Amino acid sequence: MATKGSKSPKNKTSNPRKSSSKKINESNLASKFKELNSSFEQEKEKFLRLFAEFENYKKRTSKERLELFKTANQEVISSLIPVLDDFNRANQQIEKGDKNIDVDGFILIYNKFFEVLKSNGLSSTTAKIGDSFDAEIHEAITQIPAPTDADKGKIIDIVETGYQLGERIIRYPKVVVGQ
The missing domain is CATH 2.30.22.10 (Head domain of nucleotide exchange factor GrpE)
Structure with missing residues (x-):
């Protein structure tokens, strides 16, 4: 017999209601966990794809920027070639020993050179x-x-x-x- 102060052991299955609600909570938690884990994996995949896409974007824009610099440089150099030709012709006249080289010719070459640079924004x-x-x-x-x-x-x-x-x-x- 139970005495005052001693406790009788409780039967864990004594309340069937608590047991079934505990099982429902566990199954709800398990399904919630699976759902959250699935959602997490989807978001992780999106993040990894976005990160890879951003890295590709950086590489692509870097290549485009380098190509733009090369192209811009090519345009300026191409526009200076006629001025170089003029200097070359003047130099050939000097090498031939032509003492009557016209200073006006050099002034024209200078003006042409400056106009080319000016047309490129200088x-x-x-x-x-x-x-x-x-x-x-x-x-x-x-x-x-x-x-x-x-x-x-x-x-x-x-x-x-x-x-x-x-x-x-x-x-x-x-x-x-x-x-």
């Missing part, structure tokens, strides 16, 4: 003697004593012209600045 910068020196758009190669107080901080001489390609400066004008 332009000279607008630095002028007397302009204020600006470190953002000028390169000071030296400073000399200014002839007047008004010339302090101003451009005294332009040693090399600066150039820009489109809006981007590719060579800053090299200037002498008054101090």
Whole structure:
């Protein structure tokens, strides 16, 4: 007989309702787990495909960019060939000993050369003697004593012209600045 304070062992199968609901929960959990695992695998596959697709995209655009640079370079070089031909003809005249070489011919070649570069987007910068020196758009190669107080901080001489390609400066004008 059971005494006060002692507990009688519980029968695990004493409540059939709890047992069947536990089995239902386990089967629901198992099906939910399978469903979530399947969904996870599908998402993982999508991710891997997307990652591979992105890697291929990067490779393709890298190749296209290299090809574009090659093509752009080819176009510029092709447009400079006629100028090279003109210099070659002038050089042949010099080699023949023609002392009456016309300076105007060289000026024409220079103008043709500059026009080819201009048609490819090159332009000279607008630095002028007397302009204020600006470190953002000028390169000071030296400073000399200014002839007047008004010339302090101003451009005294332009040693090399600066150039820009489109809006981007590719060579800053090299200037002498008054101090």
